[in-house]
Amino acid sequence: xxxxxxxxxxxxxxxxxxxxxxxxxxxxxxxxxxxxxxxxxxxxxxxxxxxxxxxxxxxxxxxxxxxxxxxxxxxxxxxxxxxxxxxxxxxxxxxxxxxxxxxxxxxxxxxxxxxxxxxxxxxxxxxxxxxxxxxxxxxxxxxxxxxxxxxxxxxxxxxxxxxxxxxxxxxxxxxxxxxxxxxxxxxxxxxxxxxxxxxxxxxxxxxxxxxxxxxxxxxxxxxxxxxxxxxxxxxxxxxxxxxxxxxxxxx
Numbered sequence: 496x497x498x499x500x501x502x503x504x505x506x507x508x509x510x511x512x513x514x515x516x517x518x519x520x521x522x523x524x525x526x527x528x529x530x531x532x533x534x535x536x537x538x539x540x541x542x543x544x545x546x547x548x549x550x551x552x553x554x555x556x557x558x559x560x561x562x563x564x565x566x567x568x569x570x571x572x573x574x575x576x577x578x579x580x581x582x583x584x585x586x587x588x589x590x591x592x593x594x595x596x597x598x599x600x601x602x603x604x605x606x607x608x609x610x611x612x613x614x615x616x617x618x619x620x621x622x623x624x625x626x627x628x629x630x631x632x633x634x635x636x637x638x639x640x641x642x643x644x645x646x647x648x649x650x651x652x653x654x655x656x657x658x659x660x661x662x663x664x665x666x667x668x669x670x671x672x673x674x675x676x677x678x679x680x681x682x683x684x685x686x687x688x689x690x691x692x693x694x695x696x697x698x699x700x701x702x703x704x705x706x707x708x709x710x711x712x713x714x715x716x717x718x719x720x721x722x723x724x725x726x727x728x729x730x731x732x733x734x735x736x737x738x739x740x741x742x743x744x745x746x
Contacts, residue, residue: 502530505679510541512681513647523663526743532639535655537647540570559629559642561650582625584650588614602690607697612708618653619712627728629654634734637741648676648701653709660720662742676701
C-alpha cells in the first residue's frame with residue numbers, strides 16, 4: 496500500500512515567512528519526531544485571517560514568544576484560541592553593533608559574525624532560564640505549540656536545536672534544519688538600513704558558526720548537551736523520556 500506523502504516542513508503563511516514544522520527528523524531509537532506538534536516561526540503579529548485559520552486547523556494551542564519587551568510591544572498580537580507565553584530574551588546584537596560604531600569605526604562583516612557568536616553564547620549562559628521554561632511547557636501538555644522570536648532565526652534557532660538534540664536528532668541534521676532560515680526568511684523592507692549591506696547580510700541570515708558557538712560552549716563549559724539539559728535546564732532523564740514519549744513516533 497502506498498504511504499501517504501509526508502507533511503510539508505514549511506507552511507505557506509502570508510504573514511510569516513519562516514513558519515515551519517520540527518517533525519519528520521529521525522531521533523532516538525530510529526523514531527521520527529511527530530509532525531504537527533512543534534512549530535518554529537518568525538513573529539506572528541502580521542498573520543492574516545487565512546493564516547490564523549490554518550493555525551486553528553493545525554490545532555496550534557500555544558505560542559511562546561522569545562522577543563524582548565520593546566519588540567513584542569511594537570508588534571503585539573493576540574490569536575484566538577492560542578495561549579500566549581512570553582519568555583523574553585532581550586536582543587543584544589543591535590546594541591553591541593551601535594556601541595562598536597560609536598567608537599568611530601565602520602562595522603565589518605567579520606565584526607558582525609563575532610557579535611552573532613557572542614549572542615549565541617549568551618543564549619547558553621545568560622538565557623538558560625528561558626529555555627528551561629520552554630521545556631516545562633513542552634512537558635506540561637502535548638497540545639501543538641509554536642515558538643518564535645522576531646525573525647525566527649537566532650533565539651528560535653537555538654531553541655529548535657535544543658529540542659531536536661534532546662529528542663536524539665543528529666547534530667548535522669539539526670544544523671541543516673537551522674540553516675533552512677536562509678532559504679525561507681524574508682527580511683522586512685527598510686530594516687537596519689544604516690549598516691553596510693555586507694553587515695546586514697550577516698545579521699539577517701544564519702551561519703553554521705553562530706550555532707556552533709553555542710554548541711561548543713555547551714560541550715566545553717557544561718560537558719555536553721546531556722549534562723546541560725540535566726544540570727542547567729533541569730530536564731532530567733525522566734523528563735527526557737517523557738519528551739520522547741510525547742514527541743517521537745512509537746515504533
